[in-house]
Amino acid sequence: MNGQMKETQALADKVMFQTYARFPITLVRGEGCRVWDEDGKEYLDFVGGIAVCALGHSSPLVTEALEAQSKELVHVSNLYYTKPQIELARLLVENSFADRVFFCNSGAEANEAAIKLARRYSKEKHGEGRHTIISMKGSFHGRTMATLSATGQDKIQIGYDPLLTGFKFVPFNDLTGLEKAVDDTVCAVILEPIQGEGGVVYPQEGYLQGVKKICDEKDLLLIFDEVQAGMGRTGKLFAHEHFGVAPHIMTLAKALGNGLPIGAMLSIEDLSSAFGPGSHATTFGGTPLVTAVASTVLKSILDDGWLNHCAQMGAYLKGRLEGFREKYDFIKDVRGLGLIIGAELDRAGAPVVKACMEKGFLINCAQDNVLRFLPPLIVGKEEIDHLLETLDEIFEHFPADNG
């Protein structure tokens, strides 16, 4: 079997672009919080497809919705109305600050839509020249040209210049810096309420409220990128609900379809006239198939107690990791909310990720030194205990001079 595994991976390395530094396992099956590789080895999954599989792998609800809708109608384009799309939009509007929804296929596309809406609206309202969007250092908004231009990390932008103009960066958690950056070319501020790829960076007390105040005073649009932290991951449906601050525009993707590709851009009514017929479009956006599944996912997150469960499991995991901090001085910080949790180390986290994988646990590392935990929201306490036991073992033997 091992020989066969090597063969599969050798073929992959030959026929696909090497854009991903993949781990040397080939996953073939999943159920709940578990996945199996082609040798039959089992892993407890604390990555969840990068915050995507909120209801876990092979969720019977999802499978059933997928199967039923695939027999009815998969795709017809947005030249026509389709019922599952309208139903998902209704659910999102009823359960958020927003009045309108645009569907697309990924987080990057949702942010593209947000950037386009903000610019077009501002041009209509304020005239030429008001197009700059302020973004945060350490942010991540996607890999398309516009969204990588909006991303505050050099490593994402390298080699792709000239980048799109009209983006400006200020440090996250710095209200003074933000205020100083606002001039009369600025139309909007985009940020993740909790930065995910940046290493689970948490907003300081009063920060998001302060950003909202600046936006209100200067008549700027506030865009929240909730692609990673939204859809229940923090224990509320949307991360911003914890802070009592609503944006004008919000983007969603990752967990929205539990693994089917779907993104959404939501906004308040006032902006909707800027996106009239012909202003923006995508062929696959909100197909009956993905929206039928996403409605099922959203209803389950809201109605089946997963938000409370996520808050409880998150508090437990975070508390236990904080306990580790006293025992292991290489753990510098533990941050997060619900089941988006980061443990910042004073050294590279890759050896921990590798050791976990060998012992049958998938975890992830952001920014080289932040162990990141994004398990399905349905993860159980026993599964968390199992991971913690293994982490404890690994930490005991973690070489002091590593990294």
Ligand SMILES: *Cc1c(COP(=O)(O)O)cnc(C)c1O
């Ligand atoms: C993953 C992510 C994106 C990009 O989503 P894709 O579906 O990969 O295009 C954008 N913003 C945030 C906050 C993300 O975590």
